[in-house]
Amino acid sequence: MLETIETGVMKVFTDIAWGQWISSAFLVVLGLFLGSLAARSVGRFMAQRTSRHHTVMVRRLVFYVIVVLFFVAALREAGFSLDVVLGAAGILTVAIGFASQTSASNMISGLFLLVEKPFEIGDFIEVDATLGEVVGIDMLSVKLRTPDNLYVRIPNETLIKTRVVNRSRFPIRRLDLTVGIAYAEDVERVESLLLDLAEKNPVCLEEPKPFTLVTAFGPSSVDLQFSYWVPKDKVLEGRSGMMVAIKKTLDREGIEIPFPHTSVYAGSHSEPFRVQLLGPEQITEKDLPDVDKDS
Amino acid sequence: MENNNEGRRDGVWAQPYSLASGQTQHHQLGHIRLWVTLLDQEWQIRSEALELDTDPASWTETIGHTLPSASVPLRRFIRENQSSTVTFLPALANLPTVIRPFQPLTIPPGGRCTIYVGTLVWMKVCAGDRQAVLTEIPLAAPSLTWVGRNTMEGELCYASPSFARLVLEAVPKRPWRAVTPVTLINRREEPLLLERFSLPTPLLSLHQNERGQLWTPGVTVEVETDMNSASLHVEQSLFAAAGACRHVADAREKMARGRLVRAFDRMFG
Numbered sequence: 001m002l003e004t005i006e007t008g009v010m011k012v013f014t015d016i017a018w019g020q021w022i023s024s025a026f027l028v029v030l031g032l033f034l035g036s037l038a039a040r041s042v043g044r045f046m047a048q049r050t051s052r053h054h055t056v057m058v059r060r061l062v063f064y065v066i067v068v069l070f071f072v073a074a075l076r077e078a079g080f081s082l083d084v085v086l087g088a089a090g091i092l093t094v095a096i097g098f099a100s101q102t103s104a105s106n107m108i109s110g111l112f113l114l115v116e117k118p119f120e121i122g123d124f125i126e127v128d129a130t131l132g133e134v135v136g137i138d139m140l141s142v143k144l145r146t147p148d149n150l151y152v153r154i155p156n157e158t159l160i161k162t163r164v165v166n167r168s169r170f171p172i173r174r175l176d177l178t179v180g181i182a183y184a185e186d187v188e189r190v191e192s193l194l195l196d197l198a199e200k201n202p203v204c205l206e207e208p209k210p211f212t213l214v215t216a217f218g219p220s221s222v223d224l225q226f227s228y229w230v231p232k233d234k235v236l237e238g239r240s241g242m243m244v245a246i247k248k249t250l251d252r253e254g255i256e257i258p259f260p261h262t263s264v265y266a267g268s269h270s271e272p273f274r275v276q277l278l279g280p281e282q283i284t285e286k287d288l289p290d291v292d293k294d295s
Numbered sequence: 296m297e298n299n300n301e302g303r304r305d306g307v308w309a310q311p312y313s314l315a316s317g318q319t320q321h322h323q324l325g326h327i328r329l330w331v332t333l334l335d336q337e338w339q340i341r342s343e344a345l346e347l348d349t350d351p352a353s354w355t356e357t358i359g360h361t362l363p364s365a366s367v368p369l370r371r372f373i374r375e376n377q378s379s380t381v382t383f384l385p386a387l388a389n390l391p392t393v394i395r396p397f398q399p400l401t402i403p404p405g406g407r408c409t410i411y412v413g414t415l416v417w418m419k420v421c422a423g424d425r426q427a428v429l430t431e432i433p434l435a436a437p438s439l440t441w442v443g444r445n446t447m448e449g450e451l452c453y454a455s456p457s458f459a460r461l462v463l464e465a466v467p468k469r470p471w472r473a474v475t476p477v478t479l480i481n482r483r484e485e486p487l488l489l490e491r492f493s494l495p496t497p498l499l500s501l502h503q504n505e506r507g508q509l510w511t512p513g514v515t516v517e518v519e520t521d522m523n524s525a526s527l528h529v530e531q532s533l534f535a536a537a538g539a540c541r542h543v544a545d546a547r548e549k550m551a552r553g554r555l556v557r558a559f560d561r562m563f564g
Contacts, residue, residue: 170447199438206440206454207393231439231451 017079024074031070039063053120056137102157106140109156113137118159119166126165127154167232172205174229175239179246180221182256187214187222190255197245198228203238205229220260306354306470308503309543311380311424319362320381324354324418325434325471330363331381331420338372338381338422342432354470370430378423384544385509386417386431387473387496391452393440394477395491396459402481402489409513410459410479413472414496416509419544434471442493452493459489463536473501473509476534480517487518497547498529502540510537 043059075085097104114137119125123134125144130152132144142159144152167173181190191212198210210228217223226246230238250257264273306322314320314333322329326347332339341363394412402408415437420429443449460466466474475494481487499511513530533540 171449171451172441172446202436202438204438205451206395206438208441208446229441229446 020078024078027070027074027077031067031074034070035063035066038066051120052122053137056121057114102155103140106156109160110137110139110141112160113142113156118164119169123169124167126167127159128162130154131167171232172208172229173232173235174208174227175235175242177226177239177243177246178215179224179226179250180218180257181224181250182258183217183222185222185255187224189253190224190250193249193253193255194224194226194246197242197249198226201228201238201242201245203230203234203241205231219262221258303355303357305507306356306383307507308383308385308470308509311382312356312358313380314358315379317360318358319360320356320358321361322354322356322383323351325351325416325469326436327418327432327434328363329418329420329432330367332362333374333379333381335374337374338429340370340372340420340430341367343367344436350467350469352467352469372422372429375423375427378425380423382421382426384419384421384426384428385473385501386419386544386547387414387499387501387511388417388437388453389497389547391442391450391493392455392496393442393452393491393493394455394457394459396457396489400459400489402479402487404481404484404486407478407480408461410457410461410477411463411466412455412457412459412475412477412494413466413469414455414475414494414511415453416471416473416501418471453496468506468508470507470509473499473511474537475499475511476513476536478513478515480515482517482519492516492525495527495529500542500546501544502533502537503543504538504540506538508537509543510534510540 039059039062042062043055046055046058072082076082119134121134121137125132125134127144130144130146132146132150132152134142135145135151136143141153141155144154146152179190179194181187194212195210198204199206204210205228208229210226212227213225215223215225226242228238228242247257306324312320314331316333316335319330319332322331326345328343328345330339330341332341343363392414394414396410400408400410416434418432418434420432421427422429438454440452440454441449442452458465477492477494479487479489494514499514502510502512504510510533512532513534515528515530516525517528518525
């Protein structure tokens with residue numbers, strides 16, 4: 001009994017064409033090796049000539065093409081007929097498709113993203129509430145690095161479905177600041193002060209011209225919109241530097257930036273408010289904490 | 296040229312100055328003040344931008360041992376093979392410069408004129424005999440502008456408002472600005488209104504004449520049909536009015552065919 005099992009097992013082992021399997025495994029390993037070698041040299045060649053985005057794309061394409069070619073060769077070497085494998089793959093696709101809808105949809109979304117190219121590696125984008133630099137565009141997801149150095153993975157499907165803002169597509173950007181000034185101030189004077197600031201600031205572009213608009217008579221201030229253009233890589237310093245300069249200039253010129261306040265007016269038809277000045281002893285009486293009063 | 300007044304002399308471009316270890320050379324030029332200090336192992340460069348309403352016309356230089364206050368930012372550079380000379384080389388902007396006359400100028404059909412425009416110069420601080428560039432400092436705060444058909448396509452340029460002077464004598468002599476004579480030729484049937492145009496400053500070399508002024512080769516702009524199809528040509532020789540000149544700095548970029556065609560498209564903004 002034991003012997004028959006033993007011979008059976010031995011037969012299974014000897015029947016397997018080890019030579020074929022080893023050579024096909026060798027082909028796969030060789031494919032991986034050659035693929036990464038070719039991808040790396042293509043990447044090095046392209047890095048000096050094109051953008052990082054294109055380099056990464058071509059590198060990946062070269063790698064996958066070489067690996068797939070060697071994998072097909074390995075399958076043939078192992079004795080699989082390509083027709084049968086493809087047929088099996090067809091059936092498998094249906095089965096896998098149902099099982100892994102999410103991955104498949106992400107992959108197809110990824111293809112669309114590649115074709116549509118709404119952003120490239122290195123761009124600064126905004127998806128939902130996430131802001132970050134694109135560090136990788138992969139088959140299933142896009143990876144972002146946020147300004148506070150977090151690694152965020154966003155599925156391709158989300159990118160296809162939601163609004164994506166690319167902040168670095170165009171070389172210049174407009175910054176809009178809202179400046180509130182007191183009602184007593186001269187709006188035209190403030191406007192000319194702001195435009196002077198834009199002219200002096202080295203980050204501010206001369207053209208397109210900076211401008212100011214009065215946007216609203218707010219509850220406690222006249223609201224001005226101050227718009228100016230900066231190069232895309234100078235946005236942070238452009239905004240903060242300008243706000244500091246505005247505060248300094250308005251303080252120096254004695255122009256009030258009001259905080260929200262409310263005036264209470266009794267109206268001409270109503271009785272005036274009765275205002276009583278309290279003496280110090282009455283104030284202390286009033287200020288006694290409730291706990292003390294109760295006791 | 297040198298007027299010895301308490302050790303104060305006029306600074307000169309492209310002339311090697313020799314310092315002893317521990318000495319500081321102080322420059323006041325354009326809108327900056329600069330201190331270059333040589334120590335046993337290093338060069339120290341301090342620079343400070345001044346907020347001036349007027350344009351100073353002189354460049355003074357003193358060698359001594361005084362240093363500015365500690366609030367002036369300091370940069371340090373390793374001193375190579377005990378070199379003790381420092382040279383100051385001028386350089387033009389690395390981006391094209393947009394010249395905008397304060398008042399628009401009209402050129403009649405078939406007319407031509409030469410305007411003198413001044414553009415800002417950067418100072419390259421070079422150490423040693425090999426003149427290795429330590430740093431580069433703009434001699435006034437450069438302002439940026441955008442030139443292009445819309446806000447999506449175009450390029451960043453430096454802006455230089457100019458009086459577009461037509462008489463050479465009226466051009467102020469400042470050692471920190473380079474003069475470019477621009478000849479404008481209007482070959483159209485209609486008058487040409489010159490509001491602004493882009494000067495390819497990275498393609499211009501710098502030359503110094505006997506009076507210490509910086510000049511660039513002349514530029515000729517010919518407008519034949521449309522503002523956007525103006526052709527630009529940088530002359531090989533210097534303008535005669537500049538006088539005898541010596542070459543002090545090469546252009547930042549070699550003239551390339553493709554680059555020039557692009558400059559044509561955006562000539563008049």
